[in-house]
Amino acid sequence: MRVTRIVDLSRPIGPGTQAFPGDRAPELTRSATLAEEGYNSTELHMSTHNGTHADAPFHFLADGARVDELPLELFTGRAVVADVRGRGDRSPIAAADLGPWRGRFVPGAVVLLHTGWSAHYGTDRYFDHPYLAGDAARMLVDAGVRTIGIDAPSPDETPFGAHPGSGWDTHLAVLGAGGTIIENLCGLELLDFPDPWFSAFPLRLDSGDGAPVRAVAMRWSADG
Template identity: 40%
Template sequence: MSTELLDLTHPVTTGMPVYPGDPEVLLAPALTTGTAGVNVLALHLGSQSGTHVDAPYHVDVTWPTLDGLPLGLFTGPAVLADLRGLAPRTEIGAELLEEALARVTPGCVLLLATGWARHWGTDHYLAHPYLSAEAAGRIAAAGVRTVGVDALNVDRTPDPGPADPGVAALLADLTDEHDAAPGEAFSLAAHRALLGAPGGAVIAENLTDLTPLLDAQAAGQEVGVSLFPLRLVAADGAPVRAVATVTG
């Protein structure tokens, strides 16, 4: 029996895609061997840059910060939900998750495979499918405390165009406890349902293509995933090196 390691992490590069309004990513030489004898990079990025995890504190200042969560939340056997083929900005209903949720066990990581990683680096990446509030609640009720997605967001991402009021609301208050009313562009309903689960929970976003893991699951192989973040104090989240294992 062999084990294969698969990297599910987007490379961190200058100018990489970020959520509308988040800090831009910049990597630049701070020291060089020519002047200081060593090479050292200076990094400028946000806590939600690239492939990252959200802690409950991301949406509510009374909920646990990243460093207050147990390490067990960042690794475990994976169950994949095949959500490929959905149209842009499709709301993912609870009925689409029933097959995957029937297979979860305590400590499982639920991975939502939308296929949207193929749009990374394009404007279309913002038009990903997203969880309905009901679906997110169903995930939490099933005992899942770790959810990952191959898209920018588990909630709907607003179009950053000037006519979209959702971006202004987001920038004004990232920790607003009130979800958007029906028809409005911005809501944290899925984040709040998942991250507010008893005992703490985490969300991983911007995973790379999950097709190889879907294939492995279909072939009866064992799939696991690790999503360990940087140890940032009192943080809302942090970049991760997401790695899957396929055994069989």
């Protein structure tokens, strides 16, 4: 078997990275230059939840596993891309909406929610994204799914401005089961091949509640 295509599903990290309400955007400062020190080096200050990143159970649970304690198997696997595009602002994705893919929700599967909302990245509307309803999150967890990704800032409704949000049902369901959530994905519309293999390994941050990832999807083909 060999990889014949790799699709980058990650947002770049920099001053233009759109931050979750209450977080600061990343700051990059040149700490050394070729002209002065003979090499280039950059200092980075950022939230563990900037850009495309993984949430660990400790993000919401005091006794939850840190990102460096999670099994690496959570961050790679065969992806099930659920196309739930065409929804209105702040609309819920219910368990019934995932019916067409339900037979593929098995232990080890990575469920990627393709809302199409990455098109609004960089605008306030990005935070008015569709979200995964609690019944849908519990259905996935009951089926053995422990990794969920979304092309939006959160699988739960995001509090923003006049919108208070609806709680953290999906985070609590998935992280409470020892799973992980990959947020701020992009490029899911490029996955036009069957059974993509997903990979999004986080930085091994000590005792982290989350960490940046380089999320990619790969197409495999038999040699010859």
